[in-house]
Structure formats: structure tokens, C-alpha cells
Amino acid sequence: MLNAIEISPDIWWVGGIDWNERSFHGYTTEKGITYNAYLIMDEKITLIDTAKATFTDEFLQRISQVVDPSKIDVVITNHVEMDHSGSLPAIHKIAPNATIYASAGAGVNEVRAHFGIEATPVKSGETLSIGKRTLTFVTTPMVHWPDNMVTYSDVDKILFSNDAFGQHFASTKRFDDENDLCEVYKQAKKYYANIVWPYGMQAKKALDVVKTLDLNMICPSHGVIWRSHIADILDKYEAWTTYQMQDKAVVVFDSMWHSTEAMAREITDAFIKEGIPAELIDVKHMHVSDIILEMCDAKYVAVGSPTLNSNMMPTVAGFLTYMRGLSPNNSMRIGLAFGSYGWAPLGPKQVYAELENAKFQLPVPVVAQQWIPSEENLAELQDTVCKMIEAAQE
Numbered sequence: 001m002l003n004a005i006e007i008s009p010d011i012w013w014v015g016g017i018d019w020n021e022r023s024f025h026g027y028t029t030e031k032g033i034t035y036n037a038y039l040i041m042d043e044k045i046t047l048i049d050t051a052k053a054t055f056t057d058e059f060l061q062r063i064s065q066v067v068d069p070s071k072i073d074v075v076i077t078n079h080v081e082m083d084h085s086g087s088l089p090a091i092h093k094i095a096p097n098a099t100i101y102a103s104a105g106a107g108v109n110e111v112r113a114h115f116g117i118e119a120t121p122v123k124s125g126e127t128l129s130i131g132k133r134t135l136t137f138v139t140t141p142m143v144h145w146p147d148n149m150v151t152y153s154d155v156d157k158i159l160f161s162n163d164a165f166g167q168h169f170a171s172t173k174r175f176d177d178e179n180d181l182c183e184v185y186k187q188a189k190k191y192y193a194n195i196v197w198p199y200g201m202q203a204k205k206a207l208d209v210v211k212t213l214d215l216n217m218i219c220p221s222h223g224v225i226w227r228s229h230i231a232d233i234l235d236k237y238e239a240w241t242t243y244q245m246q247d248k249a250v251v252v253f254d255s256m257w258h259s260t261e262a263m264a265r266e267i268t269d270a271f272i273k274e275g276i277p278a279e280l281i282d283v284k285h286m287h288v289s290d291i292i293l294e295m296c297d298a299k300y301v302a303v304g305s306p307t308l309n310s311n312m313m314p315t316v317a318g319f320l321t322y323m324r325g326l327s328p329n330n331s332m333r334i335g336l337a338f339g340s341y342g343w344a345p346l347g348p349k350q351v352y353a354e355l356e357n358a359k360f361q362l363p364v365p366v367v368a369q370q371w372i373p374s375e376e377n378l379a380e381l382q383d384t385v386c387k388m389i390e391a392a393q394e
């Protein structure tokens with residue numbers, strides 16, 4: 001087992017590493033997950049967050065490498081979701097006199113609802129002296145539940161940010177500069193797109209507060225600790241929380257007898273011909289959480305479905321439903337609905353309705369192709385793509 005790691009003088013990482021977890025609420029976690037918890041050895045021994053219940057033993061073993069867990073005086077619950085609070089009942093049992101702090105209202109209510117434990121409420125801006133250090137709490141509601149808050153330690157200039165700035169990335173190395181940074185950034189973006197995206201406005205407010213802090217480290221509750229690339233991850237969050245888009249296209253489709261596929265290929269080639277990077281994605285072969293990663297900063301999104309039993313393909317509907325739940329801000333995004341049909345163009349029309357509901361700009365009508373597209377039909381898609389690009393420039 002990986003030992004507890006001293007990440008800064010008297011501050012220890014004591015979390016859990018979930019090497020083989022491959023799904024978080026249907027979002028694929030191909031690099032595993034970590035549940036980071038931090039132990040501060042000050043006059044009041046303070047634990048920040050815990051770990052998922054299935055990791056209680058390993059979490060307690062790590063704490064025990066530093067101190068007897070019964071000596072913990074303070075537990076800060078930045079977020080009650082069970083990946084961070086699942087081991088709270090165990091700590092409460094071992095250290096029944098430790099004071100548990102959670103955000104006033106939502107945090108305290110959630111601790112009570114989940115565990116029947118009474119926590120002490122803290123409000124945004126409130127401070128707590130634990131000895132040499134003063135901790136400041138800042139609530140960050142909806143990043144990612146109503147109860148979320150972050151905790152700042154003044155002496156160490158460390159922000160314990162919980163879900164914010166996290167990545168689902170299991171590693172024995174705790175810091176950004178010790179890991180493959182490309183993979184860490186990819187996982188940070190995938191995490192943002194699949195977990196935080198619905199709460200972009202709230203995340204932006206939290207980010208604006210974080211940017212005012214003097215920071216040596218950002219210690220999230222998932223993935224690596226930011227110490228060498230703090231400015232970079234803040235810049236990325238600035239771009240993501242303000243919905244900045246790249247000049248790129250994703251073309252998402254399913255197909256039965258290759259007609260919609262032929263259209264999708266032609267649309268992809270048309271974007272490339274116009275100098276716009278494009279990615280062709282068959283929904284059968286890419287998980288929706290990875291499609292969202294690809295589309296979250298794409299200016300152009302084309303979605304194609306044939307017609308199956310008077311409906312769009314369930315695979316395409318699944319992707320669009322997942323996207324709708326994430327409520328992306330699509331008002332500056334250019335969409336296209338396309339697809340084939342035999343006798344009624346219902347599949348592509350349903351795709352169009354979904355994109356319209358999701359507030360995409362739709363400068364061209366649905367492109368519905370009966371039976372098999374001819375060379376001429378396919379060539380016309382170049383004009384369709386040009387119209388999309390023109391609309392983006394207006």
C-alpha cells in the first residue's frame with residue numbers, strides 16, 4: 001500500500017486510490033479515481049475530507065502512519081457526496097469528540113441526512129484557528145452539490161478545493177509535475193465537462209474568488225495536486241467556465257446501412273477542406289462521456305441519425321439526452337442535424353428538434369436523405385458546411 005505522503009510541512013495526504021474504478025455515475029474513468037483526504041498536524045489535529053466507504057481501511061491505515069486517528073480534533077467536510085464522506089462515520093466512531101464542520105444549511109443537513117451525525121455549521125468567509133494556522137471557508141455551492149465549500153490554509157497558502165480542479169486520475173505520484181501532464185489536463189477537462197459543466201456560472205464565481213488567493217498549492221479531492229501549474233489550470237478553468245470555444249467540428253453519428261455514415265464522412269471532409277479541424281465520431285464506438293469531452297469546446301457540432309421505427313437511433317438519443325442533462329451553453333455553437341430515412345424522415349427531424357431545444361444556432365434546415373445519398377447529394381453537403389461556417393462569422 002502507498003504510504004501517507006507529507007505534501008507540505010505537517011500536511012499529509014491520507015486518501016484512497018481506486019485503481020480499478022471505471023465508472024462514476026456513468027462517466028467512464030479509464031484512469032481510475034483517487035479520493036484525496038488531507039491531515040494537518042497542528043495544535044488541533046485536523047482532517048480535511050475523508051474517502052469512499054470501501055476505502056475506509058486503507059484511509060485509516062494511512063492516518064495511523066502519522067497519528068492515532070482517535071486524536072483527531074477537527075474534521076472539515078468540504079462536500080458530503082459519499083466519495084468524500086463515506087468514511088466519516090468511521091472517523092466519528094473512532095474520534096467521537098472531534099468537531100465536524102460543514103457548510104451552514106446544505107452541508108449540515110446533508111451530513112445529518114446521510115449519516116445521522118450533527119455537524120457544526122460554517123458560513124462563507126468564516127475562519128477557524130487550529131493553532132499556527134487559520135483556516136478560511138468559502139462556500140462554492142453547486143460545484144458540485146449545494147453543500148460544497150473550499151478551505152484555505154493561510155500559513156501554507158494551500159487551497160483544499162474538493163471537486164473543483166479535480167481529475168479522475170489514479171497515480172502513486174501526488175503532484176502535477178510528477179505525472180504525465182497531457183493526461184492530467186485531459187482528465188481535468190473530462191472531469192469538468194462531465195461533472196462541473198452544468199454549473200459553469202457557479203464555477204466561475206468560485207474561480208474568481210480562488211484567483212484572489214495567494215497560492216502555493218491547490219489540493220483537490222480527486223487526482224493530482226497542483227503546485228507547478230497553478231496558473232495553467234486556473235487559465236483552463238477560466239476558458240471552460242466562460243464557455244470559450246475552439247474553431248473545430250465534431251460530427252457525431254450512428255448508421256444502419258451506411259447512408260448516414262456517408263453523410264457524416266462528407267460533412268467531416270467538408271470542414272477539413274475549409275481548414276477547420278474535425279473529428280468523426282461513431283456513437284457506437286465512443287462513450288458519451290468521451291464525446292462530451294470532444295464537443296465541450298467545439299464551435300461546430302453535427303449530429304446524424306437514420307430513422308429506426310419512426311425514431312432517431314437510441315444510441316444518438318442517448319448521447320443527446322446525456323448532453324441535455326449537462327446543459328451546455330450552446331447559444332454560440334453552430335449545429336447541424338442530418339441523417340437518412342426510407343419512407344419518413346423522422347430520425348433526422350428528431351435530432352433537429354433536440355438541437356433546437358438545446359439552443360444551438362441552426363443556420364441550415366435539417367438535411368434528411370432518402371435511401372442512399374448520390375454523389376451529387378454528398379457534394380451538396382460542402383455548401384451546407386460552408387453556410388455553417390459563414391453563420392459563425394456573422
Ligand code: FEO
Pocket residue numbers: 079081083084144145163221222
Ligand atoms: Fe467528488 Fe461531488 O464528489
